[in-house]
Each structure stands twice: as structure tokens, then as C-alpha cells.
Amino acid sequence: xxxxxxxxxxxxxxxxxxxxxxxxxxxxxxxxxxxxxxxxxxxxxxxxxxxxxxxxxxxxxxxxxxxxxxxxxxxxxxxxxxxxxxxxxxxxxxxxxxxxxxxxxxxxxxxxxxxxxxxxxxxxxxxxxxxxxxxxxxxxxxxxxxxxxxxxxxxxxxxxxxxxxxxxxxxxxxxxxxxxxxxxxxxxxxxxxxxxxxxxxxxxxxxxxxxxxxxxxxxxxxxxxxxxxxxxxxxxxxxxxxxxxxxxxxxxxxxxxxxxxxxxxxxxxxxxxxxxxxxxxxxxxxxxxxxxxxxxxxxxxxxxxxxxxxxxxxxxxxxxxxxxxxxxxxxxxxxxxxxxxxxxxxxxxxxxxxxxxxxxxxxxxxxxxxxxxxxxxxxxxxxxxxxxxxxxxxxxxxxx
Ligand code: TRP
Ligand code: SF4
Numbered sequence: 001x002x003x004x005x006x007x008x009x010x011x012x013x014x015x016x017x018x019x020x021x022x023x024x025x026x027x028x029x030x031x032x033x034x035x036x037x038x039x040x041x042x043x044x045x046x047x048x049x050x051x052x053x054x055x056x057x058x059x060x061x062x063x064x065x066x067x068x069x070x071x072x073x074x075x076x077x078x079x080x081x082x083x084x085x086x087x088x089x090x091x092x093x094x095x096x097x098x099x100x101x102x103x104x105x106x107x108x109x110x111x112x113x114x115x116x117x118x119x120x121x122x123x124x125x126x127x128x129x130x131x132x133x134x135x136x137x138x139x140x141x142x143x144x145x146x147x148x149x150x151x152x153x154x155x156x157x158x159x160x161x162x163x164x165x166x167x168x169x170x171x172x173x174x175x176x177x178x179x180x181x182x183x184x185x186x187x188x189x190x191x192x193x194x195x196x197x198x199x200x201x202x203x204x205x206x207x208x209x210x211x212x213x214x215x216x217x218x219x220x221x222x223x224x225x226x227x228x229x230x231x232x233x234x235x236x237x238x239x240x241x242x243x244x245x246x247x248x249x250x251x252x253x254x255x256x257x258x259x260x261x262x263x264x265x266x267x268x269x270x271x272x273x274x275x276x277x278x279x280x281x282x283x284x285x286x287x288x289x290x291x292x293x294x295x296x297x298x299x300x301x302x303x304x305x306x307x308x309x310x311x312x313x314x315x316x317x318x319x320x321x322x323x324x325x326x327x328x329x330x331x332x333x334x335x336x337x338x339x340x341x342x343x344x345x346x347x348x349x350x351x352x353x354x355x356x357x358x359x360x361x362x363x364x365x366x367x368x369x370x371x372x373x374x375x376x377x378x379x380x381x382x383x384x385x386x387x388x389x390x391x392x393x394x395x396x397x398x399x400x
Contacts, residue, residue: 002246006035007144009042009083009135012060016067017273018348019258019266022316025071027148027253028078037078038142038380041065044083044090048131049118065369067276070359081376083138088384092137093130095395096163099170100133104162108132109155136160140167140245141384148251157250164245171394172241181236184229192218200237212237244390258316261290263309277359280349287313287345292337293330302333310340317347 008028016025031037041061050056061082068080083089105111106129115123135156139147140163147157174180185193196218202211219225219233231242259265260272267273274283292310293303305311305327314326322343329335362369392398 002143002145004035004146005038005142005144006031006146006148006251007038007040007139007142007248008148009040009045009138010064011042011046012057012064013046014056014060014268015063016071016276017266017268018276018351019260019273020067021071021276022258023150024148024253025068025073028068029072029074031148031251032074032077035146038144038383039068039073039078039080040086040138040380041082042138044134045131048125048127048134049114049121049123051125051127052121062366062369065373066359066362069362069369069372070277070355072354072358075372075376079376079379080372081380082373085373085377086141086380086384088381088388089134089137089141091388092141092384092391093134095391096133096137096140096167097130099166100163104159105129105132108159110152132156132159133163136163139248140164141387142380143246143387145246145248146251147248148253150253154250154252157248161247164247167245168235168243169240171391172235172244174241177232177235177241180229181232184225184232185236187225187229188222192222196233203237204239244394245387257312259309259312261286261309263291263312274348276355277352280352283348283352284345287341287348288338290341292340296330296333296337299336300333303330303337305330310337310344313344313348317344317351 008024010020010024028037028039041064043057043061046057046060047054065080069075073080110132111129115128132155136159139157139160149157185196188196196215199211199215199218202208203215215237216234219230222230225233228242231244235242260267260270261274262270262272264270264272274286278286290310290313293305293308295301295307296303305314308330311326311330314323318326325335326340330340389398
């Protein structure tokens with residue numbers, strides 16, 4: 001019933017690195033070719049854990065948006081915005097909080113995990129507990145059905161689907177729903193209403209998913225049905241009420257295997273990153289000083305790529321021929337480690353060259369980025385408002 005829409009958000013936690021590029025941004029760049037996409041800076045989310053250091057947010061926000069643009073996220077294809085500039089996220093978060101059982105939030109696995117991990121902070125706050133619900137509001141407010149996230153976020157998506165179902169269940173029931181749905185079926189015409197009933201029975205009695213899909217596409221093809229009746233008939237298929245909100249699906253991004261300079265996962269907290277727009281001299285120096293197989297003390301000592309972080313970089317950047325050259329050269333001590341690193345340096349610099357290129361005008365003229373975001377926020381506000389109208393009405397708040 002709702003058209004495909006992709007939404008994802010990122011916290012403004014500092015300048016992005018190649019791990020973000022390979023793990024997230026490359027995927028966004030592909031998605032924007034295929035779908036309507038919304039990408040936003042989750043600045044309120046940053047405050048759920050960093051409420052005591054607000055000074056880091058502003059600079060990080062703009063740097064991060066430049067990193068997105070540098071990576072190839074295209075503002076003429078995707079809508080880029082900042083969460084706090086679309087206040088309706090907060091309104092929906094608050095409204096959803098009315099019907100969110102506390103136990104559901106306490107059971108989100110990241111809640112206890114993060115509290116235990118981030119011991120230096122007091123995270124026994126309302127905001128931190130409510131953070132998955134804020135994420136639900138971010139998603140549901142745009143009726144986004146596709147949400148690309150890493151595995152760590154999967155529980156939040158599951159939580160969001162549960163909130164969505166609960167919302168539709170509680171607020172999708174209008175008075176006289178069944179009668180209205182039956183009347184809407186008649187409007188389909190005799191042939192189609194027979195088909196609709198048949199498919200609905202097959203789904204409800206036998207759980208036949210293909211019947212559900214077929215019925216949904218039947219409804220999608222109806223042009224003479226008004227929005228309200230169409231929504232009712234979608235809802236009537238599974239016995240519930242109207243579908244006011246849309247259940248999002250996780251588009252699992254393959255876990256980034258991007259290693260850091262030391263072979264651990266690339267992460268700011270391990271201090272092993274190459275930043276997205278790092279200058280070429282610094283990249284060269286970092287790769288040249290990367291640790292290698294400790295067995296290769298001298299050039300004449302054979303090594304084993306399996307024990308070397310440099311090899312992991314070859315797995316990302318090199319073709320088969322180069323990899324073979326590394327394997328043989330390393331195991332037979334025919335190449336030195338600096339030789340081994342040199343094609344990598346070339347590949348990384350080549351990957352980054354277009355990013356520097358794209359970033360340059362944004363670095364030189366900050367108003368460009370401000371304007372892109374202002375446009376995006378305006379669009380996002382409009383889309384959010386459309387959903388909010390239905391939500392306020394469903395929750396009894398649309399009087400004047
Ligand atoms: N919670 C996500 C993270 O920490 C960021 C985020 C906030 C998000 N709202 C979202 C991601 C909505 C996807 C959809 O990475
Ligand atoms: Fe690592 Fe390459 Fe040196 Fe072998 S030759 S130890 S793979 S850097």
C-alpha cells in the first residue's frame with residue numbers, strides 16, 4: 001500500500017572512516033539509485049549517551065554530512081536532513097510512549113549491554129531507556145518500509161515492528177470498521193470482490209502468504225477506491241484495523257569486514273582508522289607503518305599472510321593476481337613488506353581521490369551544505385506532517 005521508501009540515520013560521533021564507507025555509505029550510494037531514500041543525522045540520539053558533552057555535536061554534524069557527500073551520497077537523489085530540525089519526531093516519540101509497555105524497552109538487548117559497557121557514564125536515564133522508541137518514531141514517521149542497518153541494530157527494528165503492530169491494533173480500529181470494510185469490498189465490483197474474499201479466506205484460514213500478497217497487489221491496482229477504503233481493505237486482510245503505520249523491514253547490511261590498521265575492526269576507539277578524507281601523505285604513512293606478520297623480522301624471513309593485517313586489506317582492495325603475488329612473495333620471502341603495501345596504498349588513494357574531489361567545494365563553501373540540509377529538512381518536515389495528521393486523528397487529537 002505504501003511505496004518503497006528507505007530510511008537510515010547515523011549518529012554524529014566524529015569524522016567518518018573507511019570502515020563507515022565500506023560498511024554503510026557505499027550501500028547508501030547504491031540504494032539511492034534504486035529507491036526513494038531519506039538519510040538523516042541522528043543528533044538527538046547522540047544526546048541519549050552524550051548528554052553531558054553537547055559541544056561535540058555541532059562540528060560533527062557538518063563534518064559528517066560532508067563525509068556523506070564525499071562518499072557519493074547525492075542530494076539530488078536522496079533527502080538529507082537533521083533529526084532535531086524535524087520536531088515531529090519528538091511529537092511522535094512522545095505519543096508512542098503512551099502505549100509503549102515499559103517491559104518492552106527494558107528487554108531491548110542493547111539496553112543492558114550498553115549500560116554495562118559504558119560504565120563511565122550514568123545511563124540510567126529516561127532518554128537512554130527510551131532511545132529505541134525514538135528510533136521507532138524516526139522510522140514510522142516516514143512510513144519507511146526499508147531500513148538498512150547493521151546487525152547490532154536488528155533488535156531495534158524488531159522492537160519498531162512490534163510498536164507498529166500495537167499502534168495499528170489499538171488505533172486502527174474505527175467504529176463500524178467491519179461494516180465499512182464490507183461496504184468497501186462491494187465497491188471493488190463483483191468479480192474482484194469475489195477474488196478479494198477468496199484470497200482473504202485463504203490467508204486467514206490457511207495462513208497462505210501468497211494469497212495475502214496477491215490480495216495486496218489486487219488492492220494496489222485499484223484506482224477507483226479512495227484512500228480510506230483502500231487502507232481498510234488492507235487492514236481487513238489480516239483481521240486488524242486500518243494500517244496507519246507501515247511495518248519496516250530490515251535491509252541487513254553485510255557486516256563490514258573492514259579491518260583497522262592493526263587487524264582489529266576499524267574503529268575510532270581502537271585508534272586504528274583511516275579517515276574518509278584523510279590526506280594522502282598521512283594515508284601513505286599509516287599504511288607504511290602498519291604492523292605485519294611478526295615472524296618477518298628480516299626481509300629474508302618467510303611470513304604468513306594469514307597472520308598479517310596487511311593481508312586483510314588486500315582482501316578488500318586487491319584483485320586475484322595481486323593476492324597471489326602477495327601469497328607467494330610473502331611465504332617465499334620474495335617481496336618485502338613495503339613492496340606488499342605499495343599496491344594497497346595506490347588503491348586506497350585511488351578510492352579516496354574522488355571523495356576529496358567531491359568534498360572540496362563543500363569544505364570551501366559551508367553554505368552549500370547548509371542549503372542542502374535546509375532543503376532536506378523542509379521535505380522531511382512535509383513528509384512527517386502527512387503521517388502526523390493521520391496519527392493525531394487516530395489518537396483523538398485532530399479537533400480544533
Ligand atoms: N540507532 C542508530 C545507530 O546508533 C542510528 C539511528 C537512529 C537509526 N535512528 C535510526 C538508524 C533510524 C536507522 C533508522 O546507529
Ligand atoms: Fe604481511 Fe605482506 Fe609482509 Fe607478508 S609480505 S607479512 S602479507 S605485509
